[in-house]
Amino acid sequence: HRLALAAMCLAEAPAAVREQGLVDSITKEVWNSCYAHSGAFRGWFLDKLDHLSKAWAAAARLNGRVRNRSLVEELEDRIRQGDERSIGLAGRLGPVAWRGSLIPALLTALRDENSAVGKAAASALGELGEAAAGDPALIPSLLDALRNKDVDSDVREAAAKALGRLGEVAANHPMVIPALLDSLNNSSDAGIRQNATKALGALGDAAAYNPAVIHALLSALKDEDQMVCWHAAKALGKLGLPALAKPNVFQAVVDALRGPRSVAWMLGDALGLLPKAAGENPKIIGSALQLLREGALDQRVGALATLERMGEAVAGYPDGIPAIVKALSDEHILVCWAAAKVIANLGHVASAHRGVISALHGVMSRNDPFLTPMAAEALGKLGKAAASDVSVLTDIVRLYQRGEGDVAKALGEWDRQGLRIFRSGDGFTVRTIAELTQPSRT
Numbered sequence: 001h002r003l004a005l006a007a008m009c010l011a012e013a014p015a016a017v018r019e020q021g022l023v024d025s026i027t028k029e030v031w032n033s034c035y036a037h038s039g040a041f042r043g044w045f046l047d048k049l050d051h052l053s054k055a056w057a058a059a060a061r062l063n064g065r066v067r068n069r070s071l072v073e074e075l076e077d078r079i080r081q082g083d084e085r086s087i088g089l090a091g092r093l094g095p096v097a098w099r100g101s102l103i104p105a106l107l108t109a110l111r112d113e114n115s116a117v118g119k120a121a122a123s124a125l126g127e128l129g130e131a132a133a134g135d136p137a138l139i140p141s142l143l144d145a146l147r148n149k150d151v152d153s154d155v156r157e158a159a160a161k162a163l164g165r166l167g168e169v170a171a172n173h174p175m176v177i178p179a180l181l182d183s184l185n186n187s188s189d190a191g192i193r194q195n196a197t198k199a200l201g202a203l204g205d206a207a208a209y210n211p212a213v214i215h216a217l218l219s220a221l222k223d224e225d226q227m228v229c230w231h232a233a234k235a236l237g238k239l240g241l242p243a244l245a246k247p248n249v250f251q252a253v254v255d256a257l258r259g260p261r262s263v264a265w266m267l268g269d270a271l272g273l274l275p276k277a278a279g280e281n282p283k284i285i286g287s288a289l290q291l292l293r294e295g296a297l298d299q300r301v302g303a304l305a306t307l308e309r310m311g312e313a314v315a316g317y318p319d320g321i322p323a324i325v326k327a328l329s330d331e332h333i334l335v336c337w338a339a340a341k342v343i344a345n346l347g348h349v350a351s352a353h354r355g356v357i358s359a360l361h362g363v364m365s366r367n368d369p370f371l372t373p374m375a376a377e378a379l380g381k382l383g384k385a386a387a388s389d390v391s392v393l394t395d396i397v398r399l400y401q402r403g404e405g406d407v408a409k410a411l412g413e414w415d416r417q418g419l420r421i422f423r424s425g426d427g428f429t430v431r432t433i434a435e436l437t438q439p440s441r442t
Helices: 004-010 022-038 043-050 049-061 071-080 084-090 094-098 102-110 113-126 136-145 154-163 176-186 188-199 211-220 227-241 247-256 261-271 274-282 283-294 297-316 319-328 333-346 356-364 371-381 390-401 405-416
Strands: none
Touching: 004 188, 022 071, 049 071, 049 094, 049 261, 071 084, 071 102, 071 188, 084 102, 084 113, 094 102, 102 113, 102 136, 102 356, 113 136, 113 154, 136 176, 154 176, 154 188, 176 188, 188 227, 211 227, 211 274, 227 261, 247 283, 283 297, 283 319, 297 319, 297 333, 319 333, 319 356, 333 356, 333 371, 356 371, 356 390, 371 390, 371 405, 390 405
16 A cells, blocks of 8 residues: 555656656566566456555556666567566556557457457457557457457457447447447357447447347347346446337337346346336336236346336335235245345335335344345334334344344444434444333434
């Protein structure tokens, strides 16, 4: 952390006050730290060590020297030698990547016979995003990698992902969307289809208003690969209202709620972008409630995921909350957990409905390590209605005193609402049941 702070502070200082020896010393320390963390760079450690990532970018901005030449020049030389660590580190440089010939070096690495080098180069170019987009060869090179069936599938996947990370820059190129659509519609490799789907979802209005894109994403909801389905649902959600508001698209998405729960879960996010449409058209919530009553396990869990995303609109249906309460007694633990999560999301809106508190209390009392914390959290979100129930309060306090720390979610919720709970230091001081059942502090 001190190293990162030193590099960042020095990078912000006026050039006139920077002492070159100090700059070079810090640059060398940052260089050694980054290269020492992994024998074969995979990029993950800079994600985990944010301070080191910032130090690396700052050292590059300082133009400090490593082995008597600038950090960028040394990095460029190593990239040309096919060093994966250096290629990955180049992706963290930001605008500094424009110095020298680093972008051309990465584009050359993209075509390397070693697929690991090509994949690393595609990933680095995607991470650089707009910092690399000024090179006119960037998008054509990524498109060549994506479309070339002789290229290793790992490189093609990374090229598709990189195009998505370029966002608007890629969306404005006339060949990007057709190439991604071809990969989604025709590739036999699931990984390529997954990344093509993700990339399309990142291209904004250019994709959202393109009928061919929407048609391909709707078809992808039925792909044999579950991750392609999941990413298609997520992409539709990211593209938002322009993609979803059309009646035929809306109906197709609603129909897809009957798919696997991973797809229905993401479709809930997508449909959640349409609160007005959801209110005017009962098909979303109505279909989800029907699936909750009649569907198979995956469909019941997916239906609850969708209802969670619909929020308070669910309470407007006479059978909405009662159906969710009934699901708390489902034979499968996943359904019970998902139902408790919906109620937690509804909070006070659900508290007035008959049977909600007693049903959640029953789930919590099962002492299941998976169910009890979720039920306790839901009871906490119900606020005063749950905190006023002596039996609920007594059981939560006893569980907490017994060492079931997860039920502290309920105590924490009530504490934030000023209800009956005493805080002390970093934990809860629960004195006696009698004290807790006295009139609340509010």
